[in-house]
Amino acid sequence: MSDLLTIENLKTYFFKKKKVIPAVDGVDLKIKKGETIALVGESGCGKSLTSLSIMRLVPKPGGEIVEGKVNLDGVDLTKLTENEMCKVRGRDVSMIFQEPMTSLNPVLTIGEQLIEVIINHQKVSRPKAREKSIELLKIVGFSRAEEIMKDFPHRLSGGMRQRVMIAIALSCNPKLLIADEPTTALDVTIQAQILELMKGLTKEFDTSILLITHDLGVVSELAERVVVMYGGQVVEEAPIDSILNNPYHPYTDGLIQSVPSLTGEIKELHTIKGNVPSPDQFPKGCRFAPRCHKAFDRCFNEHPDLKAISDSCSVRCFLYEDKQEEEEYNV
Amino acid sequence: MITYIIRRCLLTIPVLVGISMVSFGIVQLAPGEPTALFIDPEISAEDREAYLEHYGLNDPIPVQYVKWMGQILQGNLGYSLINQGMTVQEMILARLPNTLLLMIVSAIIAFAIAIPIGVYSATKPYTLKDYTFTTFSFLGVATPNFWIGLLAVTFLSVQFGWFPTGGVATLNEPFSIFDRLHHLILPAVVLGTSDMASLTRYSRTSMLDVLDQDYIRTARAKGFKQGKVVYKHGLRNGLIPVITMTGLMLPNFIGGSVIIEKVFNWPGIGLLFIDATFQRDYPLIMGLVMVSALLVVVGNLLADILYAIFDPRIEY
Incomplete structure (x- = not known):
């Protein structure tokens, strides 16, 4: 290797x-x-x-x-x-931080925080980025991914937020x-x-x-x-x-x-x-x-x-x- | 959200009632009464007494208050004691648009200048530019607005002749937007100066705090450029405390307009307020107090609603 x-x-x-x-x-x-x-x-x-x-x-x-x-x-x-x-x-290179409670922006939805990275680095339309975000959330273990997309970080627990961070980190492979x-x-x-x-x-x-x-x-x-x-x-x-x-x-x-x-x-x-x-x-x-x-x-x-x-x-x-x-x- | 707004509106009623009681009492405490100003000093004691009796000014204060409140509830603010035949409503409504125009333009100027400067200072803290803005902010906070107003009139209007010395428009000229703006700009800037200065400080502090947060580091780690990090991820969070401040600043604009309108001879409710106070025109004073109180209460209500819109963590 x-x-x-x-x-x-x-x-x-x-x-x-x-x-x-x-x-x-x-x-x-x-x-x-x-x-x-x-x-x-x-x-x-x-x-x-x-x-x-x-x-x-x-x-x-x-x-x-x-x-x-x-x-x-x-x-x-x-x-x-x-x-x-x-x-x-x-x-x-992407990064996951120690404090999942404070590492997500409190005024943006989970969906927005995922979509924005994908759009930033890949040439995809917003609906495509949305689909990919939902898929990523499912991969990291959210069964109700579509609802989570509309949620704000303060509604999630620490473990869930860290999952979101992992999804964000892995979003661009x-x-x-x-x-x-x-x-x-x-x-x-x-x-x-x-x-x-x-x-x-x-x-x-x-x-x-x-x-x-x-x-x-x-x-x-x-x-x-x-x-x-x-x-x-x-x-x-x-x-x-x-x-x-x-x-x-x-x-x-x-x-x-x-x-x-x-x-x-x-x-x-x-x-x-x-x-x-x-x-x-x-x-x-x-x-x-x-x-x-x-x-x-x-x-x-x-x-x-x-x-x-x-x-x-x-x-x-x-x-x-x-x-x-x-x-x-x-x- | 709608129930929150309704509940918040209902809460303003006891506040307004409280304000009316306290100010009614305070107005009566001031020495002098309306007859002193306009009645012929040679008038006989009986006639004077008859006048006071006629206008109900001899009644005990609580009785006067209840009578006044009864009329208010029927939508009648009363009659001016000094300008016979004029209703308080008419007098206030004739002046209110001028004051609202002055206040709103002044607030827009203050925000449009203060927030960008605050954000800029926060992104480049402890640099020469930051210190320069800080110095000017402190000067702005520490200097009384009326004094800045007097300086502005003395130099910009009288010495250099760049601006008119006062009024809303040039007399005997047809209406023109440019002329109105020309008259508006100086009082609007001066009225907003100290609030602009403190808003700069608030937005700087708030943004400095926000830019140090973990989610800003996350935004950088996502590969966003400085501008997007600051404006998309920082500004919305940084503005939340600033909105609260805005609600608290509204009384400054109303209180300030009383003095600034006098300095610039701006025919708004502030000028009316001063005249009414010196003439002990009780119904007019009370009417103006209630209108100002209503403006402050509505302003705070708007700030609260904006706050709830900006910050999803607020449960209502």
């Missing part, structure tokens, strides 16, 4: 009162066609901003992509003009769907339904997904590969099985330990001590070092690079660098 999206050394900084805040600091990411990738990390690690950078919707004024490439099917999105970018958004914590605001039974829906639909539409979440349960449900972010950088990248069973980076390990388990012995839930440092005061060495229980001298003084340790896994940690060098030496 070929790569659909390649992000190289993406840096998105905020400029506030002469202070530079490196919120996304050199992220590399690859998504293959039809693949689902999860971007995982604590609040404030830069995962949402990475996705907004792909869409070129970084909050302005202040936020800016300062460096890097975002290649979508051979086109560098960072080089496009605003007008060209408008054609990409909603058609090639995007190549890439970015789902920014799509189930965080929903209750657990609805979460499962929405995940099931996304899983089925992306197969049907052959869409790649970039799933942004801090919920490892969601990750194991949907994703094939996991990218772990910390402090605006990727710290580990590996297939889902490998990461759940054998995490390399101490931070990934901490994240997995922090998930309560239904089986096994009952013990106190693991927590990672401290908080994500604010991006304007990252430590000199490894950004995770102050919170890491395996940290040693070198971690506090030098900044590790992201290095491949096997065909499918890479990690940004000195613990494995030595091992790798040793192996190279032995060979």
